[in-house]
Amino acid sequence: MNVFKSLGKLIWGNENNPELVQISSGQFYVYTSSRQSSKKCIYIDSMATIRRTSQPHQYHLAVTRVFEEGEEALQDDDQDLDDERIFLIDQSMRFRKGVSAGATTFTWQGLSADDAELQYEFVCDDETTVFTANNFEITVYQCMYERKYQKSHFTAEEEAFEEFQILSPTMTSRAASTSPGATRAATTKDAPVKHEPVVKKEGVRKGKTAGSKIKHEKQEDDDREIDRPELRDAPAKYEGVAEAHGDLCLFDPMTDLFMEQATNVKCxxxxxxxxxxxxxxxxxxETQQLAQPLEPRMNPVFSATNISFIWNYFDDKQQVFSWLVRFANEAALNSFQSVFGQCMYETLHKTSWAKVETADQGYIISSLRDDIDMKDSDSEEGDNDYSDEEEEDVEDEEEEEENEFGSDYDEDEDEDEHDDFNDDQVGDNTINSQLAVGYKDRSFVVRGNKIGVFRHNDRDGLDFSTTIKNISNSKGKQLNPSKIVLHEQDTAMVMMDPTDLNTAYKMDLEYGKVVEEWKMPGTSGVLNLVGDSKYAHTTGTQTMIGHSHNAMFRVDPRLSGSKIVESAFKQYAKGNDFTCAVTTGDGGLAIAGSKGEIKLLNTIGKNAKTALPGMGDPIIGIDVTADGHYIIATCKTYLLLIDALNPANKKLGFNASFPADNKPKAIKLTLQPEHVATMKTEVSFTPARFNTGVNEIEKTIVTSTGPYVITWNFRRVKSGHHDYQMKEYADHIVADNFKFGQDRSIVVALPHDVTALPTRHLTSPGQAFKVKRESRC
Known part of the structure; x- marks a missing residue:
């Protein structure tokens, strides 16, 4: 297929549109000497656009400064801002594509009298797909062709554009892979578990979000075999539901690329x-490439940006692989995605999709998309925006911290093992199971019938303080807490014991003894207790909220006998299998269930104001911003971020119902399937949390899976950027949460240790997996 001609109609089709192709985000630099001895950033955030001009066969490359919302208003009205640089596209500009620190770059020479000695560089941001970058590069060559020969490029052969291509030094070794004229090699079919490596130029490099960055690259090691899973037998009897065509790729952790396995497959x-x-x-x-049943651990991700579907495949030995299908167009992707969502829903719910209300259908299907943008409600309300000034404050704090401790500060100091706590457990095979982070300066970790107490030091680290041993009830029976909640300004801890779910135990943390037993009969077993409001534990509030699998209620320990407040008790019909709950700053309650449904209400005993349908997966954890604007729900293989504000009436779903035709926005956060393949284990998230603190803006989300701590930048997520950072430990993580009042430090409980992780130690997945790849070479 002629690559240039296939892109022609897409890019050049609308003659009334002056813009041919655009890269929406990147940094713009200038080198002030031919030796590149002085590099200056012109625009820290900018976009690059190729435009038509009023002259035939003449085009401009424009780099435009991008302002953050409200930033332009901060500029001096009298200031003459240079917000755009325009360059005539000509062969003499020596335009070339390269790679710098893993990012795609475009470099060219100035042509005017003022900048003839200058070299410019545009560095693409992570969200720029390789598909977009390649289109940009190709279009420049097409523009050069038209200017040189003064005729349309559509009549030219593909090889005609190669005269305009200049390989940068970093790209020389990849000439065959990056050349727009490179041809595809043949693919081996009917391959066994180990097969001859695919040497096609097309692959996919991992990127920031669902669908990943597309990287066209030829495999350099032609002799190395690529692991490929054994084929399962396809079902003998079946009924076709949906079919789409595309190219099939398999992720290779060794090269960090998706390598093409077959073209024009039938999916x-x-x-x-x-x-x-x-x-x-x-x-x-008709040669079978793969067959697998639909299941949650497939971790399906659909990318409209890359027109691709990526998912995980587990073979019979539980080895994990990552596959990708790149569809021909967005219409095919959307159609397949819609049917896939319906099939997955029926698989999990064991009920017909036709029974789902129309409004709920849209909410469920939209959660599969990777391009949901929540900025609209943020920009209108603005309460939770993480401003540029705040980002600069954080950077200043980090710089001050580095200066205070000096350049010789050992990053591993904060992660030393607490031998005092470990030594106290000699001969004990129990492991850490629960974590509670206090709002003052202490954190608590449950291990069997003991609680380790740790004090936060002034370097955001942890020091072992003491161990509370032999936790027991009033009759001397040993308790092994399964749930713990801090209470009464962190002077007390309320805990549940799995052997008696109708009783809660209040421990005085100063004395390390259980001082009260709260009886709660008639609930069918209390599963969780939470504060009356999000930060109730920072006050002397006595009452709490509890729930069982089919009831919710208020608990007042001052009552005699049963501690359940009868006027605030709501029993639900069967089918409401509640799993977890959380409260907002003003006492709104979000409660979730085993099929993924979430109810939002402001008063116990009354019907929920908003009921959100479930995707079918149990919700194992739930958190909410203090203002109730956003909810983060944790399922085993993904997180669901929900905007609970109705932009039409500015009311929260806790206080007013959403219109049937305007359900809340939901973003499904997952790990990229190719990262899961590199991790070589299925995802199993711990309950995700926002950073916390009275009057503290939520900026970051933290969770973990296996030995990895994972964080998302909350503001970027709301803007549609789902990139994340991570840190790997030597053991699986039991629980994690932010230190109270900031997001610079994360308390991490491992099976036999407790540590404080400075968030500056988190890195991109590419960096985190680099050691893994190098160790396999």
Whole structure:
């Protein structure tokens, strides 16, 4: 296929549109000497655009400064801002594409009298797909062709554009892979578990979000074999549900690329029985490429940006692989995504999709997309925006901290093992199970019937303080707390014991003894207790909120006998299998269930103001911003971020119902399937949390899976950027949460240790996995 001609209609089709192609985010630099001895940043955030001009066959490359919302208003009205640089596209500008520190770059020479000695560089941000970058590069060459030959490029052969391409030094070794004229090699089909490596130029480099960055690259090591999973037998009897065509790629952790396995494959969804579906992919000659049943751990991700579907495949030995199908167009992607969502819903709910209300159907399907943007409600309300000034304050704090401790400060100091706590457990096979972070200066970790007490030091680290041993009730029976909640300004801890779910135990943390037992009969077993409001534990508030699998209620320890407040007790019909709950700053309650549904209410005993349908996966944890604007719900393989503010009436879902045709926005946060393949284990998230603190703006989300701590920048997530950072430990993580009042430090409980992780130690997945890849070479 002629790459240039195939892109022609897409880029050049609308003659009334002056803009041909655009890269929406990047940094713009200038080198002030030919040796690049002096590099200056012109725009820290900018976009690059190729435009038509009024003259035929003449085009401009424009780099425009991008302002953050409200930033322009801060500029001096009389200041003459240079917010755009324009360059005539000509062969003499020596335009070339390169790679710097993993980022795609475009470099060119100035042509005017004022900048003839200058070299310019545009560095693409992480969110720039390689598909977009390649289109940008190709379009520049097409513009050069038209200017030189004064005729349309559509009549030219593909090789005609190669005269305009200049390989940068960093790209020389990849000439075959980056050349727009490079041809595809043949693919081996009917490959066994180990097969000859695919040497096609097309691959996919991991990127910031669902669908990843597309990287066209030829595999350099032609002799190395690529691991490929064994084929499962496809179902013999089935009913076709959906079919789409595209190119099939398999992720290779060694090269960090998706390597093309077959072109023009047939990607089918088939029904094999009631509420049972399979994904079956066959090559153009009907040779089976893979077959697998639909299941949550597939970790499906759809990217409209890259027109691709990425997912995980687990073989019979539980090895994990990551596959990608790149569809021909966005319409095919959207159609397949919609049917896939319906099939997955029926698989998990064991009920017909037709029974789901129309408004709920849209909410469920939209959560599969990777391009949901929540900025609209933020920009209108503005309460939770993380401003540029705040970002600068954080940077200043980090710089001051570095200066205070000096350049010789050992980053590993904050992660020393607490031998005093470990030594106290000699001969004990129990492991850490629960974590509670106080609002003052202490954190608590449960291990069996003991509680380790740790004090936060002034360097955001942890010092072991003491161990509370032999936790027992009033009759001397040993207790092994399964749930813990700090209470009464962190002077007390309320805990549940799995052997008696109708009783809660209040421990005085100063004495280390259980001082009260709260009886709560008639609930069918209390599963969780939470504060009356998000920061109730920072006050002397006595009452709490509790729930069982089908009831919610208020608990008042001052009552005699049963501690349940009868006027604030709500029993639900069967089917409401509640799993967790959380309260907002003003006492609104969000309660979630085993099928993923979430109820929002402001008064216990009354019907929920808002009921959000579930995706079918149990919600194992839930948190909310103090103002109730955002909810983060944790399922085993993904997080669900929900905007609970109705932009139409500015009311929260806790206080007023959403219109049937305007459900809240939801973002599904997942790990990229290729990262899961590199981790070589399925995802199992711990309950995700926002950073906390009275009057503190929520800026970061933290969770973990296996040995990895994972964080998302909350503001970037709301803007549609789902990139994340991570840190790997030597053991699986039991629990994690931010230190109270900031997001610079995360308390991490491992099976046999407790540590404080400075967030500055987190890195991109690429950096985190670099050691893994190098160790396998």
């Amino acid at each position: 089918q969804l088939v029904r094999t029985g009631p509420y049972k579906y399979w994904l079956v992919i066959a090559a153009s000659d």
